[in-house]
Amino acid sequence: MLIEYLKQNYMIVPFSEIPKEDTPYLVLRHDVDLSLVAALKMAKTEHKIGIRSSYFILLSSNNYNCFNGESISIIRQICELGHEIGLHYDTRQYKCYAHNDIYGLKLELQVLESIIGRKVHSISSHAPKGPNSFLELSGYVNADNSKSRDIYVHDSRKLWTAVSLSILLSNSKKRPQLLIHPCHWEGKTDPRTKLRRFLVEEPFQSLLWLLYKVRTLFIRILSTHESCEN
Numbered sequence: 479m480l481i482e483y484l485k486q487n488y489m490i491v492p493f494s495e496i497p498k499e500d501t502p503y504l505v506l507r508h509d510v511d512l513s514l515v516a517a518l519k520m521a522k523t524e525h526k527i528g529i530r531s532s533y534f535i536l537l538s539s540n541n542y543n544c545f546n547g548e549s550i551s552i553i554r555q556i557c558e559l560g561h562e563i564g565l566h567y568d569t570r571q572y573k574c575y576a577h578n579d580i581y582g583l584k585l586e587l588q589v590l591e592s593i594i595g596r597k598v599h600s601i602s603s604h605a606p607k608g609p610n611s612f613l614e615l616s617g618y619v620n621a622d623n624s625k626s627r628d629i630y631v632h633d634s635r636k637l638w639t640a641v642s643l644s645i646l647l648s649n650s651k652k653r654p655q656l657l658i659h660p661c662h663w664e665g666k667t668d669p670r671t672k673l674r675r676f677l678v679e680e681p682f683q684s685l686l687w688l689l690y691k692v693r694t695l696f697i698r699i700l701s702t703h704e705s706c707e708n
């Protein structure tokens with residue numbers, strides 16, 4: 479298993495325990511976008527192998543309801559396993575129930591803190607590509623703040639970025655951040671099925687993703703061409 483391999487080579491920590499001194503570490507992040515049940519399974523697996531990480535809960539999720547008893551119990555179980563509970567915020571939702579973004583964020587922090595019975599120290603954005611006014615929010619670690627990492631590896635759509643994953647496995651970085659979405663690894667759905675589902679269910683996003691990949695490819699080809707000329 480990937481995590482077991484990484485545990486042999488890195489000190490794995492949640493965001494709230496990032497060392498202040500210049501010690502190498504890997505910070506392990508889980509954005510709980512779709513399923514608390516999948517998050518709990520992952521939390522139990524990590525607990526068995528002696529790993530603690532950060533689980534970011536999305537209070538405004540369309541896919542689970544943080545206010546029902548079962549969800550509250552799951553969030554508390556993840557916390558009791560020794561993992562950090564953070565807030566996965568989506569400022570697009572705040573227009574529905576808050577005067578402004580900071581009011582919406584503080585409101586959600588209060589709710590999450592009352593669910594887990596302790597202070598929340600870390601936050602992450604559900605829409606990291608948009609404007610993010612909370613990157614340097616006093617008193618909180620923002621997982622999207624690039625200052626806390628020297629490489630960012632994520633499993634977007636269960637498709638690892640091959641280059642960044644290989645750099646991570648080579649142990650050449652001192653402060654990698656690894657984002658794993660628990661919902662991508664529940665069950666035995668293979669990457670091709672996931673990709674097909676993405677293309678069918680989210681055609682607009684998949685078109686953007688395709689355009690982004692084509693753009694990246696062209697930039698790479700152009701830079702290779704330029705370096706050959708030099």
Ligand SMILES: [Zn+2]
Pocket residue numbers: 509510511566603604605
């Ligand atoms: Zn998210």
